[in-house]
Amino acid sequence: MNTPAAYFHWQFILISYPNLFLIIGMIGLFVAALLAPFPGRRGGE
Amino acid sequence: MRPARDPNTSGPERSNWTLALRRLLIARLPPEHLLPDRQPYYVGSWVYVFGVVTIAALVWVVASGVVLAFFGPQWWHLSAVGHFFNSVHYWSVQLLFVFMVLHLWGQYFAAGWRDGRAPTWMVGVVIFVVSLLTAFTGYLSQQNFDSQWIALSAKDATNSLGVGAFFNVLNFGQMYGLHVMLLPVAVTALVTVHILQIRLRGVVKPIEPRGAP
Numbered sequence: 606m607n608t609p610a611a612y613f614h615w616q617f618i619l620i621s622y623p624n625l626f627l628i629i630g631m632i633g634l635f636v637a638a639l640l641a642p643f644p645g646r647r648g649g650e
Numbered sequence: 651m652r653p654a655r656d657p658n659t660s661g662p663e664r665s666n667w668t669l670a671l672r673r674l675l676i677a678r679l680p681p682e683h684l685l686p687d688r689q690p691y692y693v694g695s696w697v698y699v700f701g702v703v704t705i706a707a708l709v710w711v712v713a714s715g716v717v718l719a720f721f722g723p724q725w726w727h728l729s730a731v732g733h734f735f736n737s738v739h740y741w742s743v744q745l746l747f748v749f750m751v752l753h754l755w756g757q758y759f760a761a762g763w764r765d766g767r768a769p770t771w772m773v774g775v776v777i778f779v780v781s782l783l784t785a786f787t788g789y790l791s792q793q794n795f796d797s798q799w800i801a802l803s804a805k806d807a808t809n810s811l812g813v814g815a816f817f818n819v820l821n822f823g824q825m826y827g828l829h830v831m832l833l834p835v836a837v838t839a840l841v842t843v844h845i846l847q848i849r850l851r852g853v854v855k856p857i858e859p860r861g862a863p
Contacts, residue, residue, distance in 0.1 A: 627748070635752055638696035645694065 684849050692856050697760075700753040707749060708841065710742035712834060719830050723793035743785060750778060762854050770847040777840045784837055787829035790819055801825075 610621040717735050718726050726732040754774070756762075763771035789800050801819045808814040818824055 631748060631752060635697075635755055638700070638752075638756075641696055643694040643696055 679846065679850060683852075686849075690853065690855075693853050697756040698853070700749050700756055703749040704746060704753055705841065705845075707742050707746035708837070711739060711746055712838070714739040714742060715830065715834065727793065743788070746781070747785070750781065754778065760854060761857060764854050765851070767847075767851055767854055770844065770851065773840055773844050773847060777837060777844060780833060780836050780840060784829060784833040787825045787833060790822070790825040791829045793822075 610623050612619060612621050613625050714735050718732075718739055721732060721735075726736040757771070757774070786804075790797050790804075804819045805814060808817055808819055
């Protein structure tokens with residue numbers, strides 16, 4: 606926590622690994638929320 | 651004997667703004683809309699949980715912020731319990747923004763502004779911007795080298811925008827006052843309006859596929 610974060614650098618993309626992992630995690634959570642079955646929901650109601 | 655009249659719905663025997671406002675609220679926001687016990691089938695998705703988690707995070711932010719404001723900077727920097735509440739405040743803000751953005755994505759891809767819901771979308775955008783400002787003044791209110799560095803860096807940006815004269819990031823009292831009073835009140839009030847707007851019109855229907863009957 607007391608040192609600068611490492612950076613991912615590819616072409617024009619420059620982003621710290623903590624921010625990169627957070628964005629990937631958010632996209633993963635969003636996709637999971639779309640696909641995961643919701644408890645109590647019955648099909649065709 | 652004359653039949654009893656319902657003062658909430660029947661015509662004006664007397665007229666005043668209280669009665670007019672009560673009739674308007676009952677007409678626009680009946681209790682079954684304000685506190686619904688059923689939702690349409692399409693609300694049965696985890697995507698609709700993102701907004702609720704955002705509100706839950708806001709509750710934790712405000713609660714931990716009240717404790718921090720009461721005990722002050724020495725306490726949150728130097729005591730173990732102060733560190734704990736400082737961390738609760740920080741991490742609940744992280745959750746607030748993560749789930750606010752996920753809620754934004756969900757509403758964007760569902761085109762949540764359809765069917766007269768544009769004001770709901772616009773108030774959501776304003777909440778996002780005011781929340782960013784609240785978080786920024788929070789970073790400036792930490793009372794450590796980090797906040798001093800952020801203030802020194804930000805002063806050039808605010809001065810170049812021409813707002814430095816009345817929004818002085820180097821003025822701790824101004825930034826702290828905005829962070830603990832005006833901006834949280836604004837966010838909470840706007841979130842209340844946002845929820846009432848959703849209760850007023852309900853959740854937007856899913857987009858029909860092309861060619862659907």
